Amino acid sequence: MGFTRYVTARVAWAGVVTFIIMTVTFVFIAFAPNPEVKRAATQAALQGGDPTEAVERVRELRGLDQPLHVRYIDYVTSIATLQWGWSTMRSQPVTAALVEALFYTAQYSVPWTLLTITIGPLVGLYSSANKYSWRDHVATGFAFFGYAIPNFFFAIILLLVFGVWLEWVPVIYRTTVPVFSVENAIQLVLPVFVLVTGSIGGLMRVSRNESSEYMNADFVKTARAKGVSPLRAYALHILRPTMVPLSTTMVGQLLLLFAGSSLLIEVVFSIPGLGRLLFEATIAQDTNLVLGSILVFVLVAVIGNLLQDITYTVLDPRISYDDR
């Protein structure tokens, strides 16, 4: 069966890609100065000890005196066994810190993603069905606005208006409220809104342009000539083929925002999620935590691309699984 083979091959590829990225990261870190070693040397010097000896001791303790290939094998096994080390900044295992952060990131990412993938294509379709009407112009204007305005800037403005002046939403994110509560929903409205405006702009435009192409397609005329209802014609005969190229844009857009903007959004709204964790870990030179956070983003990107490849072939029956 071609499909199973295709998916297996894709998953294997995803594994190879992850491995390559992990190796590159290892090389970078191996050649970068280690803040822990530096700290030990400084401390020893301050306390009148021998910095060289202290450095040796730490290097031995951390296994840095081992040859490169031994350290590499060690590194790979610990990643595979989920032993991602100890975060000095958080004083807890890296995995535990990541899980905690992921919990907060998911709270705004899940609604944001769901809203984007439902609203984006539908508004684009609506826009294209009412092409060049005032509704289309409003939607297009909104799309360009969301696409053009930097997310973090928009977030600050909204926070200023609704948080500081109107006091409708809390300025500082509270981690104490329960996940499924009105308070939590209120404090998540702004970050979700900002991210949705940022991401649906592109999707709306692609959806509008792609579906405009199908709006006048012969097969849509066939459907109308068959007596198919307009709603069904839109949903099945226009939106369905539109989803093929759109699914590619969709994953790309979502990943870009997830990796890029979510960091800024989390900093602005002070949400203790993955983006802020990576940001703070970098400032604090917590190598293990930086590495762990990067790995999470790498995994999300790899899985996203994998899903994109698979949905593309599933959505368009003309693409064959063979010879790929």
Added chain:
Amino acid sequence: MSAGFDAGAGEPPLLEVENLRTTFSTEAGELVAVDGVDFSVEDGETVCVVGESGSGKTVATESITRLVDTPPGTITGSTRYRGRDLQVMSADELRSVRGNNIAHIFQNPQEAMNHCFTVGWQIVEALQAHQNVPDEEARERAVDLLDRVGIANASSRFDDYPHEFSGGQKQRAMIAMALVGNPDLLIADEPTTALDVTVQGQILELLNDLQEEYGMGILLVTHDLGVVAQVADRIVVMYAGKVMERGDVYDIFERPAHPYTQALMRCLPGKGEDTRGIPGSLPDPTTPPDGCRFAGRCEHAIGECEIGDQPDETSVDTDHAVSCVYYQQGYDTATVRDETLETDTGDERGASDD
């Protein structure tokens, strides 16, 4: 092919098109694609609309069930299916006529089916749009029809996607899709133009057989007079959105009255020496000329031809009318008659009613 039988008194005809006018608003101004066209189709007969590309044939037939997008199009006049005007009925009512009573086949089978769904799914969709048929039964009917239109291994081809069908097979599947609702009228817009010559004949033959089987009227749009001679009962000759001449197949082929019809006939291989085509080109549809639309390319044109509107239709025989000044009072018909065509056509083409 059988000639149309007369509908009983009081029974409205299958399709009546009256003063149909379709315009499009474009940046260059109002484009008149169809300009006051009348014709009718009776049960069981084949009416062919002929004319060169751009003469408004396709727009005319797509205006019948309002398939033309409005806007930018505007359709006026009336198109009556068994007396019910399709131009004024509600969208829902129209939807119940489309596919169910009047089915369409389009020119390019390559693009006429949605590439995301299987051929069978699309045939079943046409059926279930009008009848509450369970999936199993619908599938059975679709497979039967695919088999009937000549798709081998119909039950396994049912689940194939359009790209797995050849051009000819797609057009066969389109015919199956059109027939699934048992329509009374089939509008076929150049159904063989995009297909290669060997397949063209097979598709026409299939349509011919199915017409007898289902007793439906066919409105066939084509610019291929060879096809017309094979299948038509009656012919409507269109040029630049206007009807130039109409009549039954023998009249048109044996005694073509309008200079435009004659020019078309001369383009047929083996019809005289003229194989250069018709010199000149169609008038600009945004600014149609005064008088006869064909005057600019007509070798017999005189001053009167370029004044006023398209000449009124003049009857030259029973059921044979022409829109040309020479057939009106005070002109000499002999000027435009083409004797060579009339003798030629009589024994070779016109009588080929098989």
